[in-house]
Amino acid sequence: xxxxxxxxxDVLKDALEGMEAAHGDRVRVTYDPPVIVRADAPVQxxxxxxxxxxxxxxxxxxxxxxxxxxxxxxxGEVFTSPTPDQMDAATKAVNGxxxxxxxxxxxxxxxxxxxxxxxxxxGEDIEVVSVVTNDDVAVQDSLYTAGRRGVGVxxxxxxxxxxxxxxxxxLQEVADIxxxxxDQGRSMGMALTPCITPAAGEPNFTLGxxxxxxxxxxxxxxxxxxxxxxxxxxVVERLASAVVEDLPFSEGDNVLAFVNGMGGTPLIELYIVYxxxxxxxxxxxxxxxxxxxxxxxxxxxxxxxSITLVKLDDELTRLWDAPVDTIALRWGAR
Amino acid sequence: MKRxxxxxxxxxxxxxxxxxxxxxxxxxxxxxRGMKKALxxxxxxxxxxxGASLKAVGMALxxxxxxxxxxxxxxLFLQMGQATAGKSELDLPGFTTALDAGVQGVIxxxxxxxxxxxxxxxxxxxxxxxxxxxxDSDVAGALGRAAEAAxxxxxxxxxxxxxxxxxxxLGERSAGHQDPGATSSHLLLKTAAEAVGSGGxxx
Numbered sequence: 001x002x003x004x005x006x007x008x009x010d011v012l013k014d015a016l017e018g019m020e021a022a023h024g025d026r027v028r029v030t031y032d033p034p035v036i037v038r039a040d041a042p043v044q045x046x047x048x049x050x051x052x053x054x055x056x057x058x059x060x061x062x063x064x065x066x067x068x069x070x071x072x073x074x075x076g077e078v079f080t081s082p083t084p085d086q087m088d089a090a091t092k093a094v095n096g097x098x099x100x101x102x103x104x105x106x107x108x109x110x111x112x113x114x115x116x117x118x119x120x121x122x123g124e125d126i127e128v129v130s131v132v133t134n135d136d137v138a139v140q141d142s143l144y145t146a147g148r149r150g151v152g153v154x155x156x157x158x159x160x161x162x163x164x165x166x167x168x169x170x171l172q173e174v175a176d177i178x179x180x181x182x183d184q185g186r187s188m189g190m191a192l193t194p195c196i197t198p199a200a201g202e203p204n205f206t207l208g209x210x211x212x213x214x215x216x217x218x219x220x221x222x223x224x225x226x227x228x229x230x231x232x233x234x235v236v237e238r239l240a241s242a243v244v245e246d247l248p249f250s251e252g253d254n255v256l257a258f259v260n261g262m263g264g265t266p267l268i269e270l271y272i273v274y275x276x277x278x279x280x281x282x283x284x285x286x287x288x289x290x291x292x293x294x295x296x297x298x299x300x301x302x303x304x305x306s307i308t309l310v311k312l313d314d315e316l317t318r319l320w321d322a323p324v325d326t327i328a329l330r331w332g333a334r
Numbered sequence: 335m336k337r338x339x340x341x342x343x344x345x346x347x348x349x350x351x352x353x354x355x356x357x358x359x360x361x362x363x364x365x366x367r368g369m370k371k372a373l374x375x376x377x378x379x380x381x382x383x384x385g386a387s388l389k390a391v392g393m394a395l396x397x398x399x400x401x402x403x404x405x406x407x408x409x410l411f412l413q414m415g416q417a418t419a420g421k422s423e424l425d426l427p428g429f430t431t432a433l434d435a436g437v438q439g440v441i442x443x444x445x446x447x448x449x450x451x452x453x454x455x456x457x458x459x460x461x462x463x464x465x466x467x468x469x470d471s472d473v474a475g476a477l478g479r480a481a482e483a484a485x486x487x488x489x490x491x492x493x494x495x496x497x498x499x500x501x502x503x504l505g506e507r508s509a510g511h512q513d514p515g516a517t518s519s520h521l522l523l524k525t526a527a528e529a530v531g532s533g534g535x536x537x
Contacts, residue, residue: 033397054400077367079358080400108499109402112443116396116405145502199363204354219358221503 001201008198012055012077019062023327026066033086036062037072041094047165047174048072048094051103051158052087053110054079056197057218060155060297063328069162070326071100078197078300079219081109087117091126099127099171103158103178105150106134129171131178133157135187135308137246138215138223149217152258152308153185155296156320159329163322177319181310186243189306190223190235191216193264195299214238218262218299232269236276239307244284249309251285256320258291258308263298265305270294273305290320296328335376335391337525339369345521352514356501361403361514368399368407382422388432389415402499403515406440406453413439426473430464437461444498451496451508453515459483460523477527484523488516 005011012034019036020029028037042048051061052074061073071094076082091100100121104114114130121128133150157178164174191213194203204220207213212235215223224242249255259274261267274293281288289312297306310316323332342349342365349362372394379390388411396408417435418424424432437457446452463483467476491513499515501508 076400077360077364080360080364081402081404083397083400083404085397108444109400109404112402112405113400115443116408139503140505145497145505146499149503197359200350200354200359204359217503219500221358221500222507 001196003196003198005198008201011198012075015055015058016062016075019327026325026327027062030089033083033089034075035072035086035090035093036065036075037090037093038065038067038070041071042096043071044096045098046096046168047098047171048091048096048100049103049158049161049165049174050074050087050090050094050100051154052076052082052090052114053105053107054081054219056195056300057298059295059328061158064155064158064326066324066326067333068166068322068324068326069158069329078199081107081113084113084116084120087114088120091117091121091128092124095126098168099129101161101165101171101174101178102128102130103154103161104130104132105154106132106147107149108146110150127171129175131157131175131182133182135182135185136217137186137188137242138217149221151189151218152187152260152297152306153182153310155260156185156256156258156292156308156310157181159324160316160319162324163319166322177316181316184247185308185310186246187306187308188214188239188242189216189218189260189262189304190214190239191220191262191299191302191304192229193301193303194220195263195302197300212304215242216302216304218297220299220302232272233276236273236280236307240277240280243307243309244281244286247309247311249286249311253286254289254312254317255281255286256290256292256310256312256316257281257288258296258310259293260297260306260308261295262302262304262306263295264301264303267294270305273307277307290317335387336373337529338522339373341521341525342366342369342518349514349518352512352517355511356496356504356508357514358500360401361518364399364401364403365407365518368395368404371395371398383419384421384424385415385417385419387415388412388418391415402444403518406444406515409439409443410436410457425469426464426467426476427469430461430467433457433461433464446498449494450498451491451494451501451513451516452498453513453519455491455494455513456484456487456516456519456523459487460519474527474531477523477530481520481523481527484520488512488520491516
């Protein structure tokens with residue numbers, strides 16, 4: 001394994017110190033417990049929004065802390081859910097008197113730790129509402145699994161809810177918008193290569209030189225199918241058809257299309273994916289009215305991509321367009 | 335507790351490897367980090383209140399392990415701590431009651447059932463063995479049987495298809511692998527039995 005680290009056990013701390021050094025104007029960083037907080041938090045009268053999860057998915061979530069998006073992020077160890085004391089500290093730091101929204105990706109550990117944090121907050125008289133995202137169509141949603149994973153939709157929900165909170169919408173309203181984005185969004189990903197956590201030091205699964213995994217999770221969890229690598233057009237058709245048919249998205253729909261890189265795929269390939277996605281949707285009468293292309297919810301150095309579609313209405317479009325000023329997502333501000 | 339921490343440290347690579355096969359490959363590392371923290375907390379806990387000690391371990395695990403194992407093991411020890419609050423000694427029925435409370439907490443937190451291929455598949459049979467032992471005066475023997483039941487439960491997870499946690503995404507592909515959570519739970523029971531067998535304190 002070759003990695004630009006000092007020691008596996010220092011990865012999180014060292015990276016947080018780097019973020020603090022680079023972006024101290026936007027965020028405050030605490031280390032015990034690890035929390036990244038918006039520099040001007042708590043914003044009085046505004047719903048606070050926090051999220052969190054294992055590290056290794058940068059820029060999610062720390063890169064999304066700032067005006068118009070998250071008020072705080074709780075980074076766990078690499079691919080390990082953060083702990084309730086982190087979420088408790090974040091909740092307290094961002095509570096401006098209007099309550100706090102917890103946006104939680106549907107992973108067993110994340111859900112349980114956030115549950116414990118919400119129980120603690122209830123004891124401290126801070127109003128907390130949790131919304132769990134579960135947009136990954138690769139997982140069969142049944143009683144026999146932990147349910148669908150929360151992936152790409154999480155990023156879009158954090159942006160849209162952040163804008164809603166800036167408009168001083170109530171906690172219930174912001175939570176409802178979060179649920180709406182999740183309900184109207186679907187994702188699926190694929191991988192060309194595995195990834196290597198610093199602690200393990202070796203790939204978490206293997207793929208042949210000529211193979212890809214369709215339906216991969218953001219920790220390298222296996223997907224629906226392993227197969228020979230195909231041209232981008234064919235790969236996009238596999239991902240997009242699974243996403244489109246699941247909701248389903250239909251003729252006349254306006255969508256926000258999010259082509260996300262897993263960390264090890266160059267932008268030039270993501271634009272090829274976007275082009276194929278645009279053609280695929282056009283043929284079906286679905287119009288991309290907003291888009292996001294880049295590495296936003298990554299899986300360390302994994303090569304691959306995911307496609308997320310969210311059905312847009314006027315309100316969601318307006319909230320998407322609203323100013324945002326975070327480390328990784330920035331428009332309409334300053 | 336020290337034995338369990340040492341056992342976890344020694345088996346860190348093994349647990350992580352098991353977890354890599356069907357999970358995300360961090361169980362050993364996370365439990366090792368948590369148990370080191372728990373030992374620090376234990377050393378700072380004064381007095382002979384077993385409940386307070388167990389609670390300190392639970393809090394340390396909740397705040398340092400992360401993942402699913404943090405809330406689950408944390409809840410196990412917190413509930414056991416609550417059931418033994420104020421006690422400086424535990425007889426076998428007392429230990430059984432405490433473990434029962436812990437296991438019920440794990441069930442509530444994780445919403446798993448026996449046979450879901452989780453730590454419950456080791457803890458459940460161990461609890462059953464302790465219940466059967468009643469107030470047997472041979473405490474070490476009873477704990478030994480509980481550890482043995484946990485081992486059998488752990489080994490019985492191999493053919494199971496996971497229905498909870500990250501391994502459940504694998505569906506049928508999770509069969510043929512031993513569950514890492516059941517494995518660490520077996521280590522816990524095994525070290526408790528060894529501690530009592532050699533005259534140390536249980537828990």
